[in-house]
Amino acid sequence: MSRVRVFIPQDAAALAVGAGQVVARIRAEALTRGLDIEIVRNGSRGMLWLEPLVEVELPQGRVGYGPMTAAEIPSLFDAGFLQGGSHPRGIGLVADHPWLTCQQRLTFARCGLTAPLSLDDYRAHGGLAGLAKALQMAPAAIIEEVTRSGLRGRGGAGFPTGIKWRTAAQTEADQRYIVCNADEGDSGTFADRMIMEGDPYLLIEGMVIAGLAVGATKGFVYIRSEYPHAFKTFVEAIRIAEAAGILGDDILGSGRVFHLEARLGAGAYICGEETSLLDSLEGKRGTVRKKPPLPAIQGLFGRPTIINNVLSLTAVPTILAMGGDFYQEFGMGRSRGTMPIQLAGNIKHGGLIERAFGLTLGELVEDLGGGTRTGRPIRAVQVGGPLGAYWPTSLFDTPFDYEAFAARGGMIGHGGIVVFDDTVDLAKQARFALEFCAIESCGKCTPCRIGSTRGVEVMDRILAGQDVVHQINLLQDLAEVMRDGSLCALGGLTPMPVMSALTHFPEDFDRAQSAQAAE
Amino acid sequence: MLVQERYREFDPAEVRAVAMELKGLEGPLLPILHALVDRFGHVDRRAVPIVAEVLNLSRADVHGVVTFYHDFRQEPAGRHVIKLCQAEACQSMGSDRVLAALETALGIRMGETSPDGRVTLEPVYCLGLCASAPSAMLDGELHARLDPVNVLALAQEVAA
Ligand SMILES: Cc1cc2nc3c(=O)[nH]c(=O)nc-3n(C[C@H](O)[C@H](O)[C@H](O)COP(=O)(O)O)c2cc1C
Ligand code: SF4
Ligand code: FES
Numbered sequence: 001m002s003r004v005r006v007f008i009p010q011d012a013a014a015l016a017v018g019a020g021q022v023v024a025r026i027r028a029e030a031l032t033r034g035l036d037i038e039i040v041r042n043g044s045r046g047m048l049w050l051e052p053l054v055e056v057e058l059p060q061g062r063v064g065y066g067p068m069t070a071a072e073i074p075s076l077f078d079a080g081f082l083q084g085g086s087h088p089r090g091i092g093l094v095a096d097h098p099w100l101t102c103q104q105r106l107t108f109a110r111c112g113l114t115a116p117l118s119l120d121d122y123r124a125h126g127g128l129a130g131l132a133k134a135l136q137m138a139p140a141a142i143i144e145e146v147t148r149s150g151l152r153g154r155g156g157a158g159f160p161t162g163i164k165w166r167t168a169a170q171t172e173a174d175q176r177y178i179v180c181n182a183d184e185g186d187s188g189t190f191a192d193r194m195i196m197e198g199d200p201y202l203l204i205e206g207m208v209i210a211g212l213a214v215g216a217t218k219g220f221v222y223i224r225s226e227y228p229h230a231f232k233t234f235v236e237a238i239r240i241a242e243a244a245g246i247l248g249d250d251i252l253g254s255g256r257v258f259h260l261e262a263r264l265g266a267g268a269y270i271c272g273e274e275t276s277l278l279d280s281l282e283g284k285r286g287t288v289r290k291k292p293p294l295p296a297i298q299g300l301f302g303r304p305t306i307i308n309n310v311l312s313l314t315a316v317p318t319i320l321a322m323g324g325d326f327y328q329e330f331g332m333g334r335s336r337g338t339m340p341i342q343l344a345g346n347i348k349h350g351g352l353i354e355r356a357f358g359l360t361l362g363e364l365v366e367d368l369g370g371g372t373r374t375g376r377p378i379r380a381v382q383v384g385g386p387l388g389a390y391w392p393t394s395l396f397d398t399p400f401d402y403e404a405f406a407a408r409g410g411m412i413g414h415g416g417i418v419v420f421d422d423t424v425d426l427a428k429q430a431r432f433a434l435e436f437c438a439i440e441s442c443g444k445c446t447p448c449r450i451g452s453t454r455g456v457e458v459m460d461r462i463l464a465g466q467d468v469v470h471q472i473n474l475l476q477d478l479a480e481v482m483r484d485g486s487l488c489a490l491g492g493l494t495p496m497p498v499m500s501a502l503t504h505f506p507e508d509f510d511r512a513q514s515a516q517a518a519e
Numbered sequence: 520m521l522v523q524e525r526y527r528e529f530d531p532a533e534v535r536a537v538a539m540e541l542k543g544l545e546g547p548l549l550p551i552l553h554a555l556v557d558r559f560g561h562v563d564r565r566a567v568p569i570v571a572e573v574l575n576l577s578r579a580d581v582h583g584v585v586t587f588y589h590d591f592r593q594e595p596a597g598r599h600v601i602k603l604c605q606a607e608a609c610q611s612m613g614s615d616r617v618l619a620a621l622e623t624a625l626g627i628r629m630g631e632t633s634p635d636g637r638v639t640l641e642p643v644y645c646l647g648l649c650a651s652a653p654s655a656m657l658d659g660e661l662h663a664r665l666d667p668v669n670v671l672a673l674a675q676e677v678a679a
Binding site for chain 1: 544545546547548549550552553574580583584587588589590591606607608609610611612643644645646647648649650651652654656659661662663664
């Protein structure tokens with residue numbers, strides 16, 4: 001029998017549910033049974049409820065089995081999985097799975113298909129086509145292509161990427177920098193992590209293109225320390241890319257220069273804020289800088305600096321390879337292209353969906369996500385991380401789009417959706433939002449530093465049913481002060497989860513009544 | 520490998536060597552502090568003036584950076600470290616009940632180290648495993664889809 005290829009992800013979300021043990025058991029079992037197999041550690045397909053997902057490569061395509069445990073592996077062999085045999089965990093041809101067929105994967109096109117560190121795989125699946133094009137183009141033409149694509153920053157603020165690049169390119173300087181924000185601190189998000197672990201060369205390619213566009217020869221990737229696996233994979237990818245001439249002093253024989261370094265964060269949420277991140281890279285406390293000057297004019301070590309999220313930079317190779325017009329044909333309104341959306345929390349089918357903007361919240365969490373994992377009714381979803389709004393099901397017709405979300409008092413942020421069932425207490429969630437702000441505040445402004453602590457005290461009194469009406473008034477005043485008087489969005493947007501909880505779920509704050517009822 | 524042997528004793532010459540080796544990086548302070556934690560398990564008070572001198576910074580500057588970041592602990596942790604995620608996606612799947620079970624099994628509260636120095640229990644705010652919540656990291660290894668029962672395996676692992 002010829003050698004069969006078996007794929008088992010190396011993604012952290014697969015490792016965390018036993019992928020390593022599954023691999024060991026498959027190896028041992030194949031040995032005992034005298035079967036010749038080749039195990040490939042791929043990235044994840046993003047169907048995280050099916051991890052560890054075992055795939056077998058057959059003439060008709062890759063057949064999947066998941067979620068697998070090590071203990072079930074002998075039964076998988078008994079079922080003849082190496083020939084695609086049927087097994088209770090079988091999901092059939094993976095590429096035909098409805099979760100994948102409904103997506104429009106541009107950025108995540110390769111993720112889960114290939115061995116992340118194989119440059120041959122990367123090239124064979126269309127990698128480096130964007131860079132090859134960019135090397136033939138004038139810098140201004142690259143920027144023009146990115147501008148035309150309509151790409152907006154995927155880190156949260158949604159600022160047009162092309163405009164940012166033009167500003168940096170037009171600022172006179174002896175050195176410019178490209179910085180990738182891979183701090184991904186928002187709960188409910190893992191797209192940056194998945195692409196760094198599953199297709200790291202894509203980020204390298206995007207950063208080299210950014211360097212060519214703005215005339216920067218040096219880049220940094222700032223990866224949060226909570227992602228040790230992503231960091232390790234990415235460091236290795238840089239080493240291989242240097243050896244292959246994708247990075248270094250002569251990019252693909254063009255004579256152009258770009259060097260890249262991966263740096264580890266140190267466990268501070270605020271270092272995801274761009275100016276705080278720059279201070280951290282410089283070796284300082286991660287406090288927020290006043291803007292202006294914009295980082296594009298005066299950023300890292302005072303030089304013009306492009307700072308972009310992982311998903312912004314990984315959209316760039318596709319934009320260059322296929323053209324800005326191609327990319328901007330996806331989406332709605334002013335939200336162009338595709339967005340990797342992450343379904344998380346209490347959800348039956350959690351994972352990553354890349355689609356053009358425009359699906360509604362309900363379609364995402366109910367149709368694709370399949371409702372809650374606990375099987376209870378959905379009561380609330382938080383979109384956009386710890387600074388994002390809590391949404392009731394009555395607003396599930398809101399389309400996933402920057403402006404539509406803003407119009408209803410929320411934000412899409414980095415595309416994370418956290419689902420809660422009917423056991424959630426929104427007053428407790430509001431308290432947590434304030435507590436998180438108090439823990440993570442950089443300490444520079446009073447409304448954020450002191451206001452969040454006061455807010456926690458106010459919430460404690462509300463939760464205890466003390467003087468509730470007055471405390472809710474205090475909470476509203478506090479929220480206003482924080483929103484208007486904070487230097488950055490940590491203090492400025494913490495009122496969003498708090499006030500959305502109060503607006504949409506007032507009954508959870510009405511403790512006086514329940515306290516009285518208990519008497 | 521015994522976990523106790525993972526970290527080395529404080530050695531000023533070694534601190535200096537680490538700092539000298541990384542000094543040439545652009546913005547070398549965080550990489551140096553990470554390297555010290557990797558090697559010694561924490562940033563010893565006595566390391567601060569050495570690093571400051573090598574980088575030509577004031578002690579106050581270095582101290583300010585050490586204290587700003589959660590990762591740069593100034594006291595040794597327990598021989599095992601469990602970081603349990605306390606962020607929203609994990610909350611939605613009952614991380615509070617997982618925490619309660621773990622606290623009972625370990626006999627310590629969140630943020631504490633056991634008196635025998637065996638284990639430290641710390642919060643972490645998101646491990647990027649939010650679709651497989653609740654999650655934790657034990658000595659660098661990830662665990663997800665935790666519940667109040669299966670989390671006891673982590674407690675057993677640190678007891679062994
Ligand atoms: C408190 C706070 C945390 C943030 N965290 C992140 C983060 O983890 N990742 C990220 O890309 N952007 C984060 N941002 C947004 C960045 O400041 C910045 O807008 C972004 O890096 C710009 O890149 P983009 O235009 O590609 O989105 C954060 C902002 C704030 C205020
Ligand atoms: S709002 Fe908070 S985190 Fe932002 S600069 Fe002010 S104190 Fe720092
Ligand atoms: S919120 Fe716990 S892993 Fe993301």
